[in-house]
Amino acid sequence: MLSRFSSAKLFISLAFIFPLIIGCAKRIPQDEINAAREALERARQAGATELEEYRVAENYLKQAEEHLEKKEYDEARTKAIISKEFSELAIKKWNEMAKKAAEEEPKRKVEIVETEMEFKRPNLPKSIKGVNPDEIIGTSAFGRGYRLKSLKNVYFDYDSFNISEEMKEIIRQNADIIKKILNENPELSVLIEGHCDERGTNEYNLELGWKRSQSVKRILMLFGIPEEKIQIVSYGEEFPEEPCTPPNCQDETKWSKNRRAVFVITTKE
Amino acid sequence: MTMIVPFIFILLFIQEKGDLYIIDISSPKYKPVKIQITPKDSSSNELSKLISRNLGVIGYFDVVRENGDIIIEVERTQNGFYFSSQDFFKVELKSDDTKAVADSFSNYLINKVSGIKTDIFGRKLFVLSNLDGKKEIYQLDFLSDKIEKIVSAKSFIPTFSVSPSGNKVAYTHYDGKNYRLYIADLRTQKIFSPVIKDGMFISPNFVSDNLLTLAWNSGNGSNIYMFDIASRSLSRITSGNTDISAKMLPDGERMIIVSGRAGLPQIYLRNVKGGEERIALSGRYNTSPDISPDGKKMAFAKLEGSRMNLYIYDFETKTEKPLVVDFGSSENPSWSKDGNFILFSSNRDGDYDIYITDRFGNFIKKVFDTPKDEFQAIFR
Incomplete structure (x- = not known):
């Protein structure tokens, strides 16, 4: 197996190894073992785990660690240095293979991938006890629950998840309604959806929407809704209340209506 | 399903008088080269149209019908197509795939005119598009209108x-409860x-x-993790509870992350072993970073x-330059594999x-344009 690798490289390695061993015979080779571990980790992160060189490096490191445990420091040092060399070889070879694959692959024709992604839909009751059917104004995104006329949205400042005094009062009023509904319908809970305006990346807005729903959840708990009855979700910028209508997409009035938390009555998780 | 691998065999026979390199693309004062493509026979018409379309999206060229700075004559040969341009070059591309010939010649001509090598x-x-109402992933040949959904x-x-x-x-993908990878x-x-x-x-x-x-929010805010697909192991990198969009530099030792820890999103350069600094210091709201293939530059949105608007940040000089400004709202810059071009979305x-x-x-x-939105595009 060794003959497959650069003999010059190994010769150079060994030329370094023996003086090191002689010079450091009595020293615990912790630095060498740490270096071998780091090199192996870099090879693993590069994705070179399928290569023979990686397995050799892994094997030598294991041997080095066993020698270290037995206080056979010379052997431990030698094996650690060889392990590091093979890890470096694995990284180099893998990078070359990846480069070659990247050059060849774009010409490949790809067919449609059939997806089998899960989607969980809650089994919503047909009605909510104590709630007039006229009060229900529809289902929320992905049919996760019912939206009620009396549950008002909470709105936020730009790029903020802080809740103003005015919005706290809305949460208090919503909490009173939710408490009544949950008392009569113990199988139900409340879902808070966090939404953002379209500015910023999808990723950032998903996180911001989550923080908004989390902020509302905390206040809702202060007003007496048990934590286990509150679910949160972020939809980021996906479901604006006031969608952008080209070419008038730079509209603060619309954006302010989209930065919101929406209250939804749903089943318990 | 079977995988179809089209076999494209192109041979270039080139006679040329040195390099043209007509324009210096690093100078903002360059003028586009007027290119005139003239089919010499009817069987070269389709090819000429494809090349004109290709070059039409590269601003180094102004595709004209007459009075071109470079006049390229195209004619069909027994095994492909023959291109000649005055004394500059004579090239034969041997293939029966007209689109492949158009693409190869377009790449070749960009090199002749600007000196850059591209593919x-x-x-x-x-492309991420909501063409069917939901954001889904599509695939297409570059500059083709034929789009197919792959996810x-x-x-x-x-x-x-x-x-x-x-x-x-x-x-x-949102599964009705969680966002799953x-x-x-x-x-x-x-x-x-x-x-x-x-x-x-x-x-x-x-x-x-x-x-x-990847970023994972397990209930306390999002942090950056490394995820090993083979072993399915997650290793935590940050603990700021507001970190997203991490991309590793080619050295494998540094990564950029976007974090909202200072209030608004900003970009940080982080050493994997620890230590980080905020980069691209101007601007209150910086996001959407993408690193050039050589790891020397970063395109980002501010x-x-x-x-x-889009900017380019230089990791060596720690300076930034405008890339796309006052062009609607521009996001999601993505470098081409050769590092010469950048795709982005704009409204x-x-x-x-x-x-x-x-x-x-x-x-x-x-x-690329459909009646709906295209949010992100990446070269394969």
């Missing part, structure tokens, strides 16, 4: 990433979810074909007024479409 024509694009969503896909080999696509292996045509944990997985980005950076015409510029921001051309 963008002939590549494929992955359908039952809800929506916020973002995606393509592996260095182009064989894997990573994305997250999925990986589509385009060779095996299989999709799998390698990690089943509650919470929000967002912004997966490939480091290698087997390693991802919110200025109510619009996102300049109302809905979001995909545009291309070069690394100097010399020109902006629309390259």
Whole structure:
């Protein structure tokens, strides 16, 4: 197996190894073992785990660690240095293979991938006890629950998840309604959806929407809704209340209506 | 399903008088070269149209019908096509695939005129679009109108990433409760979810074909993790509880992350072993970073007024230059594999479409548009 690798490289390695061993015979080779571990980790992160060189490096490191445990420091040092060399070889070879694959692959024709992604839909009751059917104004995104006329949205400042005094009062009023509904319908809970305006990346807005729903959840708990009855979700910028209508997409009035938390009555998780 | 691999065999026979390099694209004062493509026979008409379309989206050229600076005559040969341009070059491309010939010649001509080596024509694009009402992943040949869906969503896909080999696509998908990570292996045509944990997985980005950076919010805010696909292990990198969009530099030792820890999103350069600094210091709201293939530069979006503009940050000089400014709201810059061009999305015409510029921001051309929005495009 060794003959497959650069003999010059190994010769150079060994030329370094023996003086090191002689010079450091009595020293615990912790630095060498740490270096071998780091090199192996870099090879693993590069994705070179399928290569023979990686397995050799892994094997030598294991041997080095066993020698270290037995206080056979010379052997431990030698094996650690060889392990590091093979890890470096694995990284180099893998990078070359990846480069070659990247050059060849774009010409490949790809067919449609059939997806089998899960989607969980809650089994919503047909009605909510104590709630007039006229009060229900529809289902929320992905049919996760019912939206009620009396549950008002909470709105936020730009790029903020802080809740103003005015919005706290809305949460208090919503909490009173939710408490009544949950008392009569113990199988139900409340879902808070966090939404953002379209500015910023999808990723950032998903996180911001989550923080908004989390902020509302905390206040809702202060007003007496048990934590286990509150679910949160972020939809980021996906479901604006006031969608952008080209070419008038730079509209603060619309954006302010989209930065919101929406209250939804749903089943318990 | 079977995989079809088209066999394209192109031979270039070239006679030329040295290099042209007519324009210096690093100088903002260059003038586009007027290119005139003249088919010498009817069987070269289609090829001439394809080349004209290709060159029409590269601002180094002005495709004209007459009085061209460079007049290229095209004629059909027994095995392909023959191109001649006065005394500059004579090239024969041997292939029966007209589009492949058009793409190869377009890449060749960009090199002759500007000196840069590119392979963008002939590549494929992955595009995130809501063409069917939900954000899903599509694929098309660069500059083709023929688009095919490769990943359908039952809800929506916020973002995606393509592996260095182009064989894997990573994305997250809302499953009615959590945002789960999925990986589509385009060779095996299989999709799998390698990690089943509650919470929000967002912004997966490939480091290698087997390693991802991603953000995971398990209930306390999002942090950056490394995810090893083979061992399915998650290793935590940050603990800021507001970190997203991590991308590794080619040295494998540094990564950029976007974090909202200072209030608004900003970009940080982090050493994997510890230590980090904020970069691209001007601007209150910086996001959407993408690193050039050589790891020397970063394209990113900066919110200025109510619009996102694109900038290029230089890791060595720690300076930044405008790339695309006052062009609607521009986001999601993505470098071409050769590092010469950058794709991005912009709502300049109302809905979001995909545009291309070069690394100097010399020109902006629309390259893909549907009646709906295209949010992100990546060269395969």
